[in-house]
Amino acid sequence: xxxxxxxxxxxxxxxxxxxxxxxxxxxxxxxxxxxxxxxxxxxxxxxxxxxxxxxxxxxxxxxxxxxxxxxxxxxxxxxxxxxxxxxxxxxxxxxxxxxxxxxxxxxxxxxxxxxxxxxxxxxxxxxxxxxxxxxxxxxxxxxxxxxxxxxxxxxxxxxxxxxxxxxxxxxxxxxxxxxxxxxxxxxxxxxxxxxxxxxxxxxxxxxxxxxxxxxxxxxxxxxxxxxxxxxxxxxxxxxxxxxxxxxxxxxxxxxxxxxxxxxxxxxxxxxxxxxxxxxxxxxxxxxxxxxxxxxxxxxxxxxxxxxxxxxxxxxxxxxxxxxxxxxxxxxxxxxxxxxxxxxxxxxxxxxxxxxxxxxxxxxxxxxxxxxxxxxxxxxxxxxxxxxxxxxxxxxxxxxxxxxxxxxxxxxxxxxxxxxxxxxxxxxxxxxxxxxxxxxxxxxxxxxxxxxxxxxxxxx
Ligand SMILES: [Zn+2]
Ligand SMILES: [Zn+2]
Numbered sequence: 001x002x003x004x005x006x007x008x009x010x011x012x013x014x015x016x017x018x019x020x021x022x023x024x025x026x027x028x029x030x031x032x033x034x035x036x037x038x039x040x041x042x043x044x045x046x047x048x049x050x051x052x053x054x055x056x057x058x059x060x061x062x063x064x065x066x067x068x069x070x071x072x073x074x075x076x077x078x079x080x081x082x083x084x085x086x087x088x089x090x091x092x093x094x095x096x097x098x099x100x101x102x103x104x105x106x107x108x109x110x111x112x113x114x115x116x117x118x119x120x121x122x123x124x125x126x127x128x129x130x131x132x133x134x135x136x137x138x139x140x141x142x143x144x145x146x147x148x149x150x151x152x153x154x155x156x157x158x159x160x161x162x163x164x165x166x167x168x169x170x171x172x173x174x175x176x177x178x179x180x181x182x183x184x185x186x187x188x189x190x191x192x193x194x195x196x197x198x199x200x201x202x203x204x205x206x207x208x209x210x211x212x213x214x215x216x217x218x219x220x221x222x223x224x225x226x227x228x229x230x231x232x233x234x235x236x237x238x239x240x241x242x243x244x245x246x247x248x249x250x251x252x253x254x255x256x257x258x259x260x261x262x263x264x265x266x267x268x269x270x271x272x273x274x275x276x277x278x279x280x281x282x283x284x285x286x287x288x289x290x291x292x293x294x295x296x297x298x299x300x301x302x303x304x305x306x307x308x309x310x311x312x313x314x315x316x317x318x319x320x321x322x323x324x325x326x327x328x329x330x331x332x333x334x335x336x337x338x339x340x341x342x343x344x345x346x347x348x349x350x351x352x353x354x355x356x357x358x359x360x361x362x363x364x365x366x367x368x369x370x371x372x373x374x375x376x377x378x379x380x381x382x383x384x385x386x387x388x389x390x391x392x393x394x395x396x397x398x399x400x401x402x403x404x405x406x407x408x409x410x411x412x413x414x415x416x417x418x419x420x421x422x423x424x425x426x427x428x429x430x431x432x433x434x435x436x437x438x439x440x441x442x443x444x445x446x447x448x449x450x451x452x453x454x455x456x457x458x459x
Pocket of ligand 1: 180183204
């Protein structure tokens, strides 16, 4: 986690930054007997314990005709704003306000969402927003999600366990009471109550109901973006799955690098490009690939252990350096959980290429996407020019690795010898079916561990 030094503890960047809280009162109500006037102090107490001392603004959402007057009074007098919405519109309103707040409050800042609907309602769009502009994030819920939330958070709390403090109220001025149905607001509880029980208010909710569904603002985002200055010269690391995105019949492998570089340049990216081609290198044009500096990684067919390849790369990559990752594969979903974590927590961008366009938009936020074959075909006209450029700059030296034996060399002959005659390697290749089964098991085990780890964070 880059947002936090220790789990849940504020870094200097966030220690005094502002904190905004969106609270779904229906999912996470005030427990019976608990004093509404203590909610702010309890939340602030939890933040202070972790080193956060920035100003905290809290808005409580719900169908407020259902909320007893003493609760509204307790919230209002301690500086918690109250928003009335139709019960069906709570999530729409919360999310609309979050997006608006993000637009007005650039990072560093902390967001906290108190709701059981983060997973399934907010997470797809919020994940994509966080990959472009990350905020420090806290979550609280009254029901532990069955599936781990992919949002990178500083901490996730159990709602009731947060409400610990009790004592005299600390009055905080400035909170407002909103009616989202009528765009009405006031600081007077009396006026608010009168409003939400008025004929005009009821009529407005019926003739002009607010949306029921969360509006995903990233849905319409484009696929290919011109490079920003920070990323225009950033390193580009390409992982190319030669099994799902093979070379087209008769295609000259030496044209892969220039084709990629040309496509990048078209969008304004001109940083150094490193390409690793993984697949069964018994059957690839090794000579042609390596002559243009494409690294070879020999893998178990259908199951390259991409997560560990990416993990090792990330470990070696300088922290906080602007970097672009590119995956050429139809199976990016195999590592999408890991990629989305990297994209939220590092200064990375993602490019994708695939042989089939996925039927639905992934939660992975990309800066550019291509169809593999059109990406390769695109350079046809520019081939001569590019060839000249490449030879002038000099190609990097290719390396050859076997992921089965952890064998590496810079000599193509040694690599070929390893693949074709090495006895230990042959044994490894024989073990393939077993390895594959083990990998599937391993994958399952790591998901189980991941889930348990998330569960333990609940305090
Ligand atoms: Zn109203
Ligand atoms: Zn080997």
